Amino acid sequence: MSDLKYLSGFGSEFSSEDPRRPGALPEGRNTPQRCAYGLYAEQLSGSAFTAPRNDNRRTWFYRIRPSVVHKPFKRLDVAKHLTHNWDEQEPDPNQSRWLPFDLPTTPVDFVSGLHTVCGAGDPRARNGLAIHVYLCNKSMERSAFYSSDGDLLIVPQQGTLRITTEFGIMEVAPNEIAVVQLGMRFAVTVDGPSRGYILEVFDGHFKLPDLGPIGANGLANPRDFLTPVAKYHDEDNIDFTIISKYQGALFAAQQRHSPFDVVAWHGNYVPYKYNLANFMVINSVSFDHCDPSIFTVLTCPSTKPGVAIADFVIFPPRWSVQEDTFRPPYYHRNCMSEFMGLILGAYEAKEGGFVPGGASLHSAMTPHGPDAPSFRAASRAELSPQKIAVGTQAFMFESSLSMAITKWGAETCKKLDAKYHECWQALPKLFSDKINV
Template identity: 70%
Template sequence: MSKEELKYLSGFGSEFATEALPGALPEGQNNPQVCPYGLYAEQLSGTAFTAPRETNRRAWFYRIRPSVVHKPFAPIKHKYLDCSFDKRHPNPNQLRWNPFDIPAEPTDFVEGLRTVCGAGNATVRHGCIIHIYACNKSMGDSAFQNSDGDFLIVPQQGVLDITTEYGRLRVAPNEICVVQSGMRFNVAVQGPTRGYILEVYDGHFVLPNLGPIGANGLANPRDFLTPVAWYEDREVADYRIITKYQGHLFEALQGHSPFDVVAWHGNYVPYKYNLKNFMVINATAFDHADPSIFTVLTCPSTKPGVAIADFVIFPPRWAVQEHTFRPPYYHRNCMSEFMGLIFGNYEAKEEGFRPGGASLHSMMIPHGPDVQCFEGASKCELTPVRVADGTQSFMFETSLGLALTEWGEDTCRKVDASYFECWQGLKKNFDPNWKPEKKE
């Protein structure tokens, strides 16, 4: 992509307006009798028409052909996309996956989707799913649309060149991209490419409330980027529109590129964010603050303070707490925690947890630092120290109980059966005769 194709508008949840040809956006109304340049007006609604103004999401496209110009959808098979979560016996064990394989045979983004775990049902618009993608070729003359929910895409290896109806985005490791429900997109890659996807059914991702933090901190709205209008007027004999609908894939053919939007405006947009822009909040007195302070985006549930899913990162930062065991504490949680590693070494488990792999600690199942981390953190001098330099790990956290797919538990052959051993060396240090040191 040239620099001209990589311009962005800045903001989050704002109203945008952009045109690739001057005057392509109608003035004063959304749907004039005749649009400029002979374009068609089309609205994409991300919320109900009657949603409150502060949560209402929609975009108006001015395109060469409306998206309805396609042949009927027909089902297509996908071996590893699995959105049924009641077929297998539950597994409460702590799980860790070695890095997921990238296929040797030519595989594009859609073909490379693999469902690891999830909960809920798309027909009732409730739940979340965790996928990985592993691919090595571009999608060519095909576009993907998720009718079930939103994709939060976390590249781990390789750059994604994403073409959307809104324009184009380039997303590299240590960046994320959100493509919301109904938005058609194409992914081009250069060589082996891998990453993680969090899909939510219930609503859309938003910035978390800051509460006592105040006006600034965590992810700032101005650092979220969305593309400017770009279009192609290209005839194609059989352009494939692949739709995920109620957990299954369908394909429709049409005779032109779907990326023919000359202008658009609205607040329902795809966007990207660079994780290096995250402003870390951390403890400076004592105790290890809860991981909620590292939340980048959240998809709220109907219960106040409880998320369908949070996207949380653990970036480079200072650790300065006094009289405190600084790494993550041993813990049982009413949330399910799926962790991934983009690069580096996660400080609580320096061995075994590798980039391109993952771990899952299900709700109320204990987890925490391994033996090496515990011993080191218990004896170290509590001076200010840098944590996670050269590392970027993240967590998909959800209030839902995640069920494993056949691929995630068995077929991928990446489950580390020895994971439980990292805690077995934690010895008993209890001394009933211990007495506190006398202070002079």
């Protein structure tokens, strides 16, 4: 659409002003005594003031009214299945798989349609994560939402989202992602039934993974991350609701103007989107199966080197070239927790059951791998170069934390597949006294 323009990059310093008000960005100082056009200066900080320069995140807004102009927050009883109570269910180490989550049959907007599937940690201690799905069919009306708990990585599976932020507007379609960081206010417009996944991290922020021996090029390139440009709304004498997610609960405050009244801004703390089709895949050209870390798009590091609070990993269409190697993912037990979703197509290691709009969770040290039909086919397949995962996009939220499933995820949604374990039961004993079987 004509009002969707982007500044590209990742982690850089950006600036933008609405062309209707040239000169709104001050020169030489962040807080002039009098801002142009009678605007207010306001800083949004995403890191401690004294964070090292490379880690310091902040943006300056030049807006019609400061965001402090609102009535007191009061508890809001919507999104009844949004929770950070990881103790409401008994621990369950079993492999879990969900059939596609149901879309609503009555009007539900993005916030009311938030459902927490699993997670770990505590936003009050700024440590942990939560995995949600959104299930909605109605646009947000004169309301805006923000999380005081963590960054939101949004993965649409069905339906395009038009996300209006304080910085401008992003349209995010299936096979694209958006990240709206801690404290950023936004509203979601949908065009019909919409479903997707959200990874919320309470620690720090997402960043690009280090490339190490891969070198300068590969995986997600910084220039492909897109940031909106300023587009202000000057709306007065209206009833507008600001919804805050705070310590896992929702609160609402009323105000009489639009929060999307930013005329200009500059900084390095911004929302952004990324098209997964731009991911530059690194893959094996000899033998063995590379670890899924080569498919990492974004990571939220922990304080322990090499260990992530969460990695966002994708399994895109790619050429697969191996010699005398089992091509699908190997059977595996992992100290990490692996939550997988499917945006479109059919995942290579599961013949059925794992379908778009559904999900799976393989918890720490719980074994998993290809089902019986996939193993049988891959063991005898010709190993010529092959384009795999064509028309497919699977992803994984991987975490070093041991995640618990919520009551909604385990019971209320009624989508947990009780027969998931059966996909491995037909794996036969192939042991023989002959060296070649």
